[in-house]
Amino acid sequence: MADMFSLNASRMRLTGIALPLAVLLASCAAPTVQDDSSRSTLQQPRIEREDVEFALDKGVASVVVDNPFGDIHVRDHDKAEVGVHGVIQRLAPDFAPVKVVSSRQGREMHLTVTMPGGKSASRYDMAVYVPADMALSVRSTTHRVVARKRRGPLAITTSSGDIEATSYSRLDLSTESGMIRAAQLVERWPGTSHLQSKSGRIIALVPLSGDVSITAQTGGKLSTDFGLSVHPRAAGGFEAAARYGSGASELRIDSVSGEIVIDQSFILVDDQGSADDDD
Numbered sequence: 023m024a025d026m027f028s029l030n031a032s033r034m035r036l037t038g039i040a041l042p043l044a045v046l047l048a049s050c051a052a053p054t055v056q057d058d059s060s061r062s063t064l065q066q067p068r069i070e071r072e073d074v075e076f077a078l079d080k081g082v083a084s085v086v087v088d089n090p091f092g093d094i095h096v097r098d099h100d101k102a103e104v105g106v107h108g109v110i111q112r113l114a115p116d117f118a119p120v121k122v123v124s125s126r127q128g129r130e131m132h133l134t135v136t137m138p139g140g141k142s143a144s145r146y147d148m149a150v151y152v153p154a155d156m157a158l159s160v161r162s163t164t165h166r167v168v169a170r171k172r173r174g175p176l177a178i179t180t181s182s183g184d185i186e187a188t189s190y191s192r193l194d195l196s197t198e199s200g201m202i203r204a205a206q207l208v209e210r211w212p213g214t215s216h217l218q219s220k221s222g223r224i225i226a227l228v229p230l231s232g233d234v235s236i237t238a239q240t241g242g243k244l245s246t247d248f249g250l251s252v253h254p255r256a257a258g259g260f261e262a263a264a265r266y267g268s269g270a271s272e273l274r275i276d277s278v279s280g281e282i283v284i285d286q287s288f289i290l291v292d293d294q295g296s297a298d299d300d301d
Contacts, residue, residue, distance in 0.1 A: 068112040076104045076124045082131045084157035084175075089135040091120065092147040094162055096169035098154035104133060105151035112144045120146045171207065182222075189215075197222045205287055206273065208232070214272040219280045227287035228273055235269035238262045238284060240277040246284045 078085075085104055087094060092109075099105065110120050118137050125132045135146050152158055159177040160167050167178050168186045177194040178185050185195050188205040193215040195202050202217055202224045209232025217224050228234060230248065238244060241259035244252050252262045262284070275282055 065114045067114065068110075068117055070110040070112065072106075072108045072110065074106050074108070074122060076106075076131065076133065078102050078104065078131060078153070078156075079126065081129055082126070083129040084131075084159065085152050086127075086130050086132045086159045086161070087150055088132065088161040089146060089148060089165070090161075090163040091135050091137065091165075092145045093166045094147075094160055094168070095149045096158065096160065096167075096172065097149055097151045098171070098173075099151045100153065101151070102153070104131065106133065107149040107151075109147045110144060111146075116144075118144045120144050122148075175213075193217065201225070206271075207287075207289070209234070209271075209289060211271045214274060216274045216276075218274075218276045220278045221280045222277070223281045223283070224275055224277055225283045225285070226273065226275055227285050229287050229289050230266050231289065233267035233270045235265045235272045236263065236275075236284065237273075238275040238282050240275075240282045241279040242277060243281040244284075245282075246286075248286045250284060 106122055108120075108122065112118060112120070121136050123134045123136050125134070133150070135148070137144060150160075154173045157175040158169070158172065160169065160179070162178075162180045162183045164181060165183045166186075167180060167183060169176055169178065170186070170188045172187070172189045173191060175192045175194075176187060176189050178187060178196070180197045180200050182199045183197065184201045184203075185197055186203045187193055187195055188207055189211070190208050191211055192213045193204055193206070195204055195217045196219070198220045200219070200222045202219060202222060204215075204217055204225070205227035206215065206229060209229050217226055228236065236250070239255065239259065239261040241255075241257070244260035244262060246252065246262070250262050250264050252260050255261050259279075275284065
């Protein structure tokens with residue numbers, strides 16, 4: 023009987039030691055859960071909007087817009103100023119400020135989107151309002167540029183950003199690897215329009231009912247939806263050329279290796295109207 027009591031006492035002593043030890047081991051093994059709500063809030067981008075206007079001084083003949091930090095959409099208006107509606111995404115952790123800086127260089131007004139130290143820690147998408155007949159040059163990098171129904175000469179340059187442009191006047195569009203979609207909206211335009219890329223695809227719509235000449239060459243594919251004769255080049259790739267009427271309005275399309283697609287467009291009465299219906 024005494025042996026039974028001593029055995030039970032030993033078991034009780036072991037149990038008294040094991041229970042706290044088990045609790046201690048369980049607390050060490052349990053994963054630590056932290057409240058990340060404050061951290062995730064700090065990492066969220068800060069969205070801001072701004073509207074700014076820049077007066078067009080006497081003697082300004084063209085506007086140059088340079089924005090490497092976001093999309094650019096061009097809109098027409100009838101004011102003697104350039105308006106900018108900007109949507110700013112200030113990104114963590116720097117939340118870098120963004121500013122549009124205006125300067126005058128000869129007969130050009132320059133609008134440049136800047137960040138401290140040239141960082142790309144934020145994004146700035148912009149709609150730019152420019153008088154319809156004024157010459158316009160737009161520069162971007164990896165972002166999209168859209169300009170529809172421009173009445174003044176239009177030049178757009180990107181590295182890999184896509185370009186969409188339609189015009190009643192001269193076009194000068196250039197990209198390395200972005201896609202170009204372009205259309206001439208009249209049967210006759212002044213001077214030469216030039217579309218070029220390194221590897222980016224080019225889709226061009228052109229009316230054949232006016233005085234138009236077309237030349238195209240690429241190291242890649244070249245196709246049309248009308249009777250334009252396409253020939254292989256000795257260096258590889260294809261080329262094509264055609265002339266309609268006097269050929270006074272010239273369209274040149276060049277790519278190092280990108281595909282070129284040339285389609286015929288038909289001028290409608292609405293195409294001769296204003297650009298107020300741009301979205």
